[in-house]
Structures are given as C-alpha cells and as structure tokens.
Amino acid sequence: MPRKTSTRRLTASRSSTICDIAQALGISAMTVSRVLNSHPQVSPETRRKVAQKAAELNYRPNRWARTLVTNRSQILGLVVPDISHSFFSEITRGIQEIIEEQGYNLLLCNTGRDAITEIREIDALLASRVDGLIIASEQSENSWEYFAALETQGVHFVLIDRFFRNLNCSYLTTDDVEVGRLATEHLIELGHRKIAHIRGSSISNARLRLEGYQTALRAHGIPEKAAWIVPGNFRVQDSYDAAMFLMSLEDRPTAIFAGNDTSAYGAVKGCVEAGFPVPRRVSVIGAGNIEGDQHPHPFLSTIHWDRLEIGREAARALLDAIAGGQPRTGARKVFPPSLLVRESTALPSE
Numbered sequence: 165m166p167r168k169t170s171t172r173r174l175t176a177s178r179s180s181t182i183c184d185i186a187q188a189l190g191i192s193a194m195t196v197s198r199v200l201n202s203h204p205q206v207s208p209e210t211r212r213k214v215a216q217k218a219a220e221l222n223y224r225p226n227r228w229a230r231t232l233v234t235n236r237s238q239i240l241g242l243v244v245p246d247i248s249h250s251f252f253s254e255i256t257r258g259i260q261e262i263i264e265e266q267g268y269n270l271l272l273c274n275t276g277r278d279a280i281t282e283i284r285e286i287d288a289l290l291a292s293r294v295d296g297l298i299i300a301s302e303q304s305e306n307s308w309e310y311f312a313a314l315e316t317q318g319v320h321f322v323l324i325d326r327f328f329r330n331l332n333c334s335y336l337t338t339d340d341v342e343v344g345r346l347a348t349e350h351l352i353e354l355g356h357r358k359i360a361h362i363r364g365s366s367i368s369n370a371r372l373r374l375e376g377y378q379t380a381l382r383a384h385g386i387p388e389k390a391a392w393i394v395p396g397n398f399r400v401q402d403s404y405d406a407a408m409f410l411m412s413l414e415d416r417p418t419a420i421f422a423g424n425d426t427s428a429y430g431a432v433k434g435c436v437e438a439g440f441p442v443p444r445r446v447s448v449i450g451a452g453n454i455e456g457d458q459h460p461h462p463f464l465s466t467i468h469w470d471r472l473e474i475g476r477e478a479a480r481a482l483l484d485a486i487a488g489g490q491p492r493t494g495a496r497k498v499f500p501p502s503l504l505v506r507e508s509t510a511l512p513s514e
Contacts, residue, residue, distance in 0.1 A: 180221035188217050239269050240482065241289035243299045245277040249426070249454040251471055252300065255324060258475020259298060266483055268295070277365075277398065279303050283310060296320035296482045304366040305329065320485045322478045322495070326368045334481050334495035338469040340369040343501045344376020346467055347421045347449045350503055352384050355512050356419040356447060359386070362396035362406045362431055364423035370398070373423055373451065392417050396427040403427035407434025411446070418446055418512045425450035428464050432508065443510035453504060465509040469501040 182200070186193040191210070198206050199214040240263055244252040260270055271294060273285035279302045289297060299321055303310065308328035314321060315333060323335035344361075351359050361377045364370025374393070381388050394410060396403035403422060407430065410417055420435070422428035428450025432442045440446045453468040481495045 180218075180223040182223075184221055185214060185217050185223060188221065189213055237293045237295055238267055239271055239292070239294045240479075241271045241273065241286070241292075241294040241297045243273045243275060243282060243285055243289070243297065243301075245275050245282075245300055245302050246426075247272065247274045251425075251452050251454045254471040255300075255475040255478070258472040258477075259479045260475075262476050262479035263483065268483075275302060277302050279307070286314075290319065296322075296486050298322050298324060298478050298482055300325045301328075302365070302367065303328075305368050305371065306366075320482060322482045322485075324474055324478050327496075328368070334485070336474045336478050336481070336497045336499070337369065338474075338499045338501050340372035341376040341379065343369075343451050343467045343469075344373035344378075344421065345380045346376070346501060346503045347373075347451060348377045348380035350449060350465065350505065350509065351419040351421065351447060352380060352386070354419075354447065354509060357386055358392075358415075358417040358512075359419045359421060360389075360392035360394065360410050360417035362394055362403050362410075362420060362422045362427050364396065364398045364427070370423055377421055396423060396430065398424050398426055400426055400430040400433075403430030404434040404437075405430075407431040408438050411435055411438035411440050416440075418514065419509070420446065420448045422448060422450045425452045425454040425464055425466055428466070428508070432464075442508050445513055447509040447512075449509050451501075463506040463508065465506045466504050467501045468504050469499045474499060 182193050182196045186196045195206065195210065196214055199211050200218070242256060242259060244256070247253060247256070256270070256272065263270060271289060271292065273289065275282040275285055282302050286297065286299065297319065301311070301323060305328060308331045311321070311328060311331055311333065321333065323333060325337050327335040327337060348359060359381070361374060363374050378388055391413065392410065394406040396406045403426070407420065410420065411434065420431050422431045428448050431448050435442050435446050435448065442448050449465040451467040453466045455464055455466070477497055484495070
C-alpha cells in the first residue's frame with residue numbers, strides 16, 4: 165500500500181503561503197498578514213510565533229501580489245550605458261546604499277551606449293512595474309520627446325550624468341564646462357599650444373566639455389583649429405581612429421583632451437601605434453577617473469568628481485518624488501570636478 169505524502173513534504177516542494185502559516189498555527193490568514201506587514205495591533209507573542217513558523221516553512225513574500233494591493237513594487241530601475249568600468253558601478257553603489265535602507269531593490273539595465281536599446285530597456289522596466297527610474301541616457305540632446313512623454317504619464321525618473329535642455333526634470337551631473345576647461349588648462353599650463361579634442365557623442369556632457377575646451381583656448385589667446393576637433397563618441401575604437409587621424413596630420417597636435425577616460429584609452433593606443441608614445445611625444449588627458457586606484461601604463465591624467473554621492477543624491481531625489489506621489493521637477497544638483505595629474509601628461513617635446 166503506498167505511503168501518504170506528508171504535509172511537511174508538500175510544503176517543502178512549493179512556495180509556502182500566508183494560508184499555510186495560518187493553518188499551521190491555527191490562526192486566521194488576516195492575522196498572519198498583519199504580522200508580515202508590521203501592523204501594530206498584533207501581540208508580541210503572535211509576532212514571534214508567525215515569524216518562527218514563516219522561517220520553518222521557508223515563506224517568501226509574493227512581491228507581485230503585494231504590488232497589486234499597494235500599487236508599489238519596491239523596485240527601482242537603473243539604466244546605464246556601460247557598467248563595465250567604475251564610473252557607473254560607483255554610481256550604482258551609491259544608489260544601493262540609499263534605497264536598501266528604504267526596503268527597495270534595484271534592477272540594472274546596461275544599454276551598451278545604444279539609444280534604441282535604452283528605450284527598449286526602459287519600456288521593459290516599466291512593464292515590470294518598477295516604482296521609478298534612474299537613467300544615464302544615450303539619447304541625443306534633441307531627442308527628448310520620449311522623456312517628456314514619461315513625465316506626462318506620471319513616471320518618476322531622475323537623469324544622471326546628462327540632461328535635456330528642453331525638459332524640466334530632475335538631474336544630477338558634474339559641471340561639464342568646468343571639466344573641459346580644467347583639462348585644457350592643465351595642458352596649456354604644461355606649455356602646450358597645439359591641443360586637440362576628441363569629442364563625445366550628441367549628449368549634453370559632450371557638448372559642454374567641448375565648450376569648456378573652447379573657453380580655455382580663448383582665455384589664453386590660442387586659436388581653435390577645426391581639424392583638431394574630431395569625434396570619438398566616448399568609445400575606445402572611435403577614439404583610437406581619431407588619434408590615428410590626428411597623428412597623421414602634417415600639423416599634428418602635441419596634446420589631446422579626450423572627452424572621457426574611455427576615449428582617452430583609445431587615444432593613447434592610437435598615438436602609440438602611430439609612433440608617438442604617451443606622454444613623451446604627445447600628452448593625453450581624459451575625464452571621469454574610471455581607473456580609480458588601478459595603475460595601467462601610463463596612469464591617466466583625468467578629471468574627477470564624486471560619483472558615489474551622485475548615486476546617493478539621485479536615489480534620494482527619486483524616493484522623494486515617489487513618496488510625494490508626483491514627479492519632482494527641477495530637483496537638480498551639479499557636482500564640482502577636480503584635476504588629477506598623473507603620468508599621461510607632460511611638457512611638450514617640440
């Protein structure tokens with residue numbers, strides 16, 4: 165005669181429910197629900213028993229069922245262009261520090277710097293009913309309509325590391341004009357007068373860093389040369405190609421301000437392979453300090469700003485907006501950058 169399967173065995177084979185806990189304790193499911201949702205009108209002894217039995221039965225709350233009741237998932241979405249280096253991973257760490265204190269979890273999407281992928285990932289996060297979004301967008305500055313539509317729909321979101329001039333939304337970034345000015349001023353102070361710029365893509369920080377580069381040149385009476393401003397799109401390969409082009413010019417620059425550190429890596433590689441070692445023949449400075457405490461050769465001179473705090477502030481701004489029930493427009497903060505002089509910049513050799 166076959167043996168009966170025990171209730172305990174059945175419980176272990178599937179996810180336990182509130183009803184399982186209630187049945188095991190001989191109390192109502194409503195009482196168990198009150199305990200699990202920290203309702204004040206439950207005795208300490210009942211709380212102890214429910215907590216103990218929930219642990220025994222390996223109970224896991226059904227987040228999606230709770231979402232249907234509360235209209236909150238306790239999940240935030242983070243959309244970044246490249247999680248492979250420390251810039252966005254530090255921002256992520258800052259976000260997690262704040263949201264975990266409030267009982268939130270984070271869903272991370274990496275777009276690979278592709279604007280179409282970005283929109284697809286945002287749509288997927290919204291379909292998953294996240295409570296809000298933190299986004300480092302790769303959309304062109306002129307392509308802000310998608311985010312305007314999100315605002316109209318009442319979606320809570322905060323932009324980081326870039327913004328849209330025609331959009332009155334919350335954002336946190338650094339002073340990118342100052343980033344470009346500091347980098348270029350450093351090269352000028354070393355004695356360089358033939359300074360190229362490998363610019364970024366069509367987002368706000370690329371435009372503003374170019375503006376800072378131009379501002380520094382004008383301040384020192386150095387003429388701007390169109391042939392020395394070349395696209396690198398914040399990508400290693402594009403910036404490598406840009407540096408190879410610059411080094412092929414008859415009137416070549418002696419220094420390069422790359423729009424970010426990723427571009428600087430490509431620029432260093434291009435210069436070296438073209439026969440112009442860094443910094444002996446050409447100086448290269450980036451922006452973003454993605455090396456952190458790592459020391460490749462040469463250790464990049466760069467511009468630094470506090471990414472951890474950007475993450476924290478972005479999380480606080482988003483949580484404030486969610487708690488208020490309305491998108492919080494105009495919550496903006498600009499973080500000051502600073503110069504880090506390292507091994508990839510030196511006096512001009514000619």
